[in-house]
Each structure stands twice: as structure tokens, then as C-alpha cells.
Amino acid sequence: MTTESKKVTAPAIRARKTAGPKIAAVTAYDATMARLLDESGVDILLVGDSLGMVVQGLPNTLPVTLEEVCYHARAVARATRRAHVVGDMPFMSFQVSVQQAVCNAGRMLKEGAVEAVKLEGGQDVAEHVRAMVRAGIPVMGHVGLTPQPAHAMGGLRAQGKADDDAARIVADAQALQQAGAYCIVIEGVPSELGRQITQAVGVPTIGIGAGPHCDGQVLVCYDMLGMVRNLHPKFVKRYGEIGDAIVSASAGFVQEVRSGVFPGPEHCFGTEGSRSGAESTGTRPVVSSTPPAYGPTHD
Numbered sequence: 001m002t003t004e005s006k007k008v009t010a011p012a013i014r015a016r017k018t019a020g021p022k023i024a025a026v027t028a029y030d031a032t033m034a035r036l037l038d039e040s041g042v043d044i045l046l047v048g049d050s051l052g053m054v055v056q057g058l059p060n061t062l063p064v065t066l067e068e069v070c071y072h073a074r075a076v077a078r079a080t081r082r083a084h085v086v087g088d089m090p091f092m093s094f095q096v097s098v099q100q101a102v103c104n105a106g107r108m109l110k111e112g113a114v115e116a117v118k119l120e121g122g123q124d125v126a127e128h129v130r131a132m133v134r135a136g137i138p139v140m141g142h143v144g145l146t147p148q149p150a151h152a153m154g155g156l157r158a159q160g161k162a163d164d165d166a167a168r169i170v171a172d173a174q175a176l177q178q179a180g181a182y183c184i185v186i187e188g189v190p191s192e193l194g195r196q197i198t199q200a201v202g203v204p205t206i207g208i209g210a211g212p213h214c215d216g217q218v219l220v221c222y223d224m225l226g227m228v229r230n231l232h233p234k235f236v237k238r239y240g241e242i243g244d245a246i247v248s249a250s251a252g253f254v255q256e257v258r259s260g261v262f263p264g265p266e267h268c269f270g271t272e273g274s275r276s277g278a279e280s281t282g283t284r285p286v287v288s289s290t291p292p293a294y295g296p297t298h299d
């Protein structure tokens with residue numbers, strides 16, 4: 001848990017390139033998870049378009065809309081006190097024109113309450129990034145494996161293995177920095193290329209499957225927490241087995257409902273003047289922990 005409660009901003013993230021420490025970023029899509037992750041001391045909460053896959057159950061991120069990212073981002077922003085909240089620009093929300101990119105990035109700040117936007121692409125979107133930054137919108141770049149043009153790339157596979165591809169990705173990152181991006185996500189490239197890009201740009205790099213030399217790391221929260229039980233991507237380290245914990249806790253609930261153990265007297269409301277035994281012994285908390293529960297906490 002963090003002891004530092006000062007709000008993390010885009011300039012503060014930018015300064016971590018030289019000042020350190022390394023940046024820890026995770027995705028978040030709802031208020032409850034955002035509150036917990038924020039409390040853990042993560043620096044960035046990214047409302048990724050990965051929500052299409054992990055929240056909506058889609059096979060890829062392409063159908064995700066700007067309205068959907070804004071909906072999830074508002075929930076995350078509402079629950080976050082310290083972390084820097086970034087919203088991902090979905091497929092076709094910025095590619096069409098520079099004007100479209102600036103307008104939609106502005107909507108993400110106004111309607112999604114994010115503090116910065118992320119967009120996929122390199123030299124091809126540098127003009128878009130420049131215009132967004134000129135409009136006062138902090139922009140996080142994303143190079144290497146960029147899932148939105150996955151069809152054009154022939155599927156989701158690691159990038160930059162060949163020399164010319166690696167050189168293009170370095171040039172992409174440099175173009176984003178020159179356009180004013182304050183940090184750059186590098187996804188799915190060999191560790192050596194992650195190191196080269198990190199040395200070639202003056203803004204922090206945040207890797208996902210890009211090796212240990214980046215200035216920070218990002219993971220999808222459900223992957224990091226072990227909630228996606230059937231997938232074990234090479235670049236993911238699980239810091240918990242929350243998926244197992246959920247299945248086991250829920251199985252306990254099912255079993256107790258069926259056997260009649262739940263609800264016990266301590267979970268039941270009495271009528272006026274006939275308070276239950278558990279209440280009178282004071283074993284039952286009458287005020288819920290914050291945030292508020294979803295129903296009455298006492299009679």
C-alpha cells in the first residue's frame with residue numbers, strides 16, 4: 001500500500017524518466033476495482049479498450065465504442081484518488097482525421113473524466129497527437145503490437161523481430177515523442193528492442209511484453225490478479241489467484257444457501273421492538289464500512 005497520497009499527473013509521469021521510480025500501471029474498468037488498485041499504490045489506471053475482451057467477452061477490441069470507454073472511465077475516475085487515469089481511444093475514434101482525433105480525445109476528457117488519452121500508432125498518427133497536445137490533451141502513445149490493426153498485421157503476434165521492423169518501431173516512438181506524447185506504451189516486442197526504444201526517447205516507456213528495460217510496466221488487471229484462469233500468456237505474471245478465490249467463495253455461498261446456513265440471524269433485520277439476538281449482543285456491525293452498502297445497514 002502506498003504512503004504517498006499526492007495525485008499522479010501527466011507531468012509527474014513524464015518526470016519519472018529521469019527521476020524514477022519505475023512506473024507501475026494496470027488497467028481498470030469499474031469503481032470497486034479502481035478503488036482497490038488505487039489503494040495499492042499503482043501510478044496509472046488505464047481504462048483500456050481491452051474492456052471489450054475482458055468485460056464484454058468479445059474476441060477482440062474492435063467493436064468497443066467511445067461511449068463505452070467513457071462509461072467505464074467515469075466509474076474508474078470517480079473511485080480514484082491518487083493514480084493518473086488514462087482512457088484508451090477505441091478503433092475508428094481517431095484514425096479518420098486529425099479533427100476527429102482532437103474532438104474525440106476532448107470527449108474522453110469531458111465525458112469520461114480521464115486525465116489523458118492513449119492511442120495506438122506511430123508515425124501515422126503523429127499529426128493527430130501534435131494537434132491533441134496543442135489542444136491541451138496529454139497523450140500516451142502505444143507502439144509495437146497494436147491490437148486495433150490486428151487484421152492488417154495478420155493477427156496478434158510479437159512485432160519488431162526483423163531489423164527493418166524494429167527500426168520502424170523505434171522511429172514510431174520517436175515521432176510520438178516529437179509530437180508531444182508524455183509517455184509511450186511498448187507492447188509485444190523483443191526485450192532488446194524495448195531497451196533500444198527506451199534509450200531512443202526522452203519520455204518514459206511503459207512495457208507490456210517488452211522486457212525489463214522499459215521505464216515502467218503495465219498489465220491487464222484481471223491477468224495480473226489471476227482472474228483469467230484458462231490463459232497463461234508468457235508476458236503475464238500473476239500476483240494472486242483471485243479467480244480461484246472467487247470460485248471457492250462463491251461455491252461456499254451456493255452451499256450455504258442450499259443448506260440453509262445463510263442467512264444466519266446476524267444477517268437478518270428484526271421488527272420494531274424485537275431486535276434479533278445477534279444485534280442485542282452487539283456482534284453485528286450496524287454501520288457498513290465505506291463505501292456505502294447497496295441497501296440498509298441497520299433497522
Ligand code: KIV
Nearest residue numbers: 027048049050185218
Ligand atoms: O487496452 C489495453 O488494456 C491496453 C494495455 C494492454 C496497454 O492497451
